[in-house]
Amino acid sequence: MLNLAQKFEKYLFENLGVSIAIEKWQKEKNLPLxxxxxxxxxxxxxxxxxxxxxxxxDEEEITPATVRKHIQQIEDMWxxxxxxLHPSISSYNRKRLIEHKISFVVPGNQMYLPLLGIDLREHIxxxxxxxxxxSPSTQAxxxxxxxxxxxxxxxxxxxxxxxxxxxxxxxxVFDEIETTGLxxxxxxxxxxxxxxxxxxxxxxxxxxxxxxSPVRKRVKVSxxxxxxxxxxxxxxxxxxHSMLAxxxxxxxxxxxxxxxxxxxxxxxxELKIHEPGSMEIEIWKYDPxxxxxxxxxxxxxxxxxxxxxxxxxxxxxxxxxxxxFQW
DNA sequence: CTTCTAACCTGGACTCACGG
DNA sequence: CCGTGAGTCCAGGTTAGAAG
Numbered sequence: 001m002l003n004l005a006q007k008f009e010k011y012l013f014e015n016l017g018v019s020i021a022i023e024k025w026q027k028e029k030n031l032p033l034x035x036x037x038x039x040x041x042x043x044x045x046x047x048x049x050x051x052x053x054x055x056x057x058d059e060e061e062i063t064p065a066t067v068r069k070h071i072q073q074i075e076d077m078w079x080x081x082x083x084x085l086h087p088s089i090s091s092y093n094r095k096r097l098i099e100h101k102i103s104f105v106v107p108g109n110q111m112y113l114p115l116l117g118i119d120l121r122e123h124i125x126x127x128x129x130x131x132x133x134x135s136p137s138t139q140a141x142x143x144x145x146x147x148x149x150x151x152x153x154x155x156x157x158x159x160x161x162x163x164x165x166x167x168x169x170x171x172x173v174f175d176e177i178e179t180t181g182l183x184x185x186x187x188x189x190x191x192x193x194x195x196x197x198x199x200x201x202x203x204x205x206x207x208x209x210x211x212x213s214p215v216r217k218r219v220k221v222s223x224x225x226x227x228x229x230x231x232x233x234x235x236x237x238x239x240x241h242s243m244l245a246x247x248x249x250x251x252x253x254x255x256x257x258x259x260x261x262x263x264x265x266x267x268x269x270e271l272k273i274h275e276p277g278s279m280e281i282e283i284w285k286y287d288p289x290x291x292x293x294x295x296x297x298x299x300x301x302x303x304x305x306x307x308x309x310x311x312x313x314x315x316x317x318x319x320x321x322x323x324x325f326q327w
Numbered sequence: 328c329t330t331c332t333a334a335c336c337t338g339g340a341c342t343c344a345c346g347g
Numbered sequence: 348c349c350g351t352g353a354g355t356c357c358a359g360g361t362t363a364g365a366a367g
Contacts, residue, residue, distance in 0.1 A: 156353075171352095
């Protein structure tokens with residue numbers, strides 16, 4: 001898995017055809033602590049311009065005005081270009097960053113480098129057109145196959161029952177599996193039959209690039225009646241599967257359908273910010289119950305849901321989780 | 328931040344092809 | 348005829364991104 005700075009290098013190479021060597025910025029330790037807490041700093045040469053890359057450590061967005069203030073504090077120590085690097089920036093913040101003349105890069109997405117005369121935001125447009133990942137239903141099927149390695153081929157209608165989708169959806173799932181090359185679909189008599197030639201572990205490794213996090217959205221909730229019996233998700237599930245300590249707030253995983261029911265029955269109340277006793281709920285793109293065991297979400301989905309985290313403790317627990325996995 | 332819009336995902340109705 | 352399985356087309360509900 002590439003970290004953000006590496007993605008930055010790759011992105012520049014793909015779009016500008018330049019390779020840059022970025023290094024940790026030595027003078028970083030002279031900065032105030034709160035800045036080092038918020039960002040990692042790197043130095044590089046970009047088209048003969050020395051640049052300082054300021055990488056946001058957290059996924060949380062920092063408002064452009066604040067970023068500008070931070071940059072001003074650094075300018076005493078670095079008199080050249082400063083580039084703000086973040087995994088994602090919302091459209092309105094992007095606009096404000098440009099108003100503030102702050103150079104920024106969102107790897108794989110957009111870059112605004114006025115000093116170098118680069119404004120690559122039309123790049124976003126085509127992005128949605130390129131089909132990058134597989135649909136949730138296909139992911140559910142792949143996971144089903146990984147957990148219940150089938151001895152014989154599977155047909156769309158049979159799989160539809162097993163993963164709770166309609167046969168129509170399975171038609172499309174088969175198409176996706178075929179075009180991505182994850183498996184083989186053959187006509188036997190009048191039926192489409194799905195086969196996998198590789199073993200489980202290779203299928204997992206082959207799929208990894210195409211699989212996405214099952215989490216559509218994370219919400220903070222309070223639970224008035226304290227009567228929830230939901231699947232553990234996120235760090236709560238990870239601590240169930242590993243040695244990791246329980247997180248401060250429990251995390252649960254639900255399907256979109258279940259989430260609606262919870263809201264309708266007023267069993268949970270969504271919060272803007274956490275309050276004492278509140279918890280976190282992950283709303284999933286497919287039903288976590290499909291593969292859950294012992295009251296927690298399944299390890300592979302769990303891995304996918306947390307692999308982009310910055311937390312080293314979590315990363316390590318995830319790695320051992322996969323190592324321990326019985327293929 | 329709010330509103331608008333294009334894209335996405337899924338399932339239903341329907342059709343077609345096939346074998347009995 | 349019928350039943351089965353697959354594909355096409357369409358609509359409803361969502362979502363992410365763009366625009367205001």
